[in-house]
Amino acid sequence: MSARPDRTPLPRSFFDRPVLTVAPDLLGRTLVRRTTDGPLELRITEVEAYEGETDPGSHAYRGRTACNASMFGPPGHAYVYFIYGMWFSLNLVCGPPGRASGVLLRAGEVTVGADLATKRRVSARSPRELAKGPARLATALDVDRSLDGTDLCAGPDSPLSLLTGTPTAADLMSSGPRTGVGGAGAAHPYRFWITNDPTVSPYRAHAPRRRST
């Protein structure tokens, strides 16, 4: 049996590093989400890095707007964005203030509060599907834009915080380039996941959407 995960909160210095350093270091960590109905905990299994203003795939590439302001703030805070008119996604802001880099939490395993997550994820057909995908993860944890800007280092009463957990050894993780991004940026491994973990969604090549009108 494995040892119990370390429940020590991670300090702000954990986030205040280059995003490509923080992203793989998040795998196996424990995200705590405290709701009025009770706590949920998530073991992070898949993430993707976004390098701020220099990254064509990032929301920050076109500069600061009302919606992405949190990305330009201090590290250790949440950036929650609304996508495709229906879904939310949860990012953790990294690097120095103004760098506008962050890590998207793409998938994880719900280890505490699976009953609460199941109520919100009615269509999930198995526990491993509760947080298999960025928008599913946000839905399972009851994350919406009211949590945008939340400080994960604000102490045990914060609605979001990050515990040490069980960091994943380098030989147990995989990485790969993002799809849909050309140029020099495509050469970097932006996506990281725990190898063979059943909560990681299968790789899907990006395909342009057909027009609907």
Place this chain on the structure above:
DNA sequence: CAGCGGATATTCT
């Protein structure tokens, strides 16, 4: 599991 279309907000053109 793979492939498809539909639903919708935000931003740039």
Place this chain on the structure above:
DNA sequence: GAATATCCGCTGA
């Protein structure tokens, strides 16, 4: 109008 860091329900294997 077009693109996008998506998911769901359906079909078929």
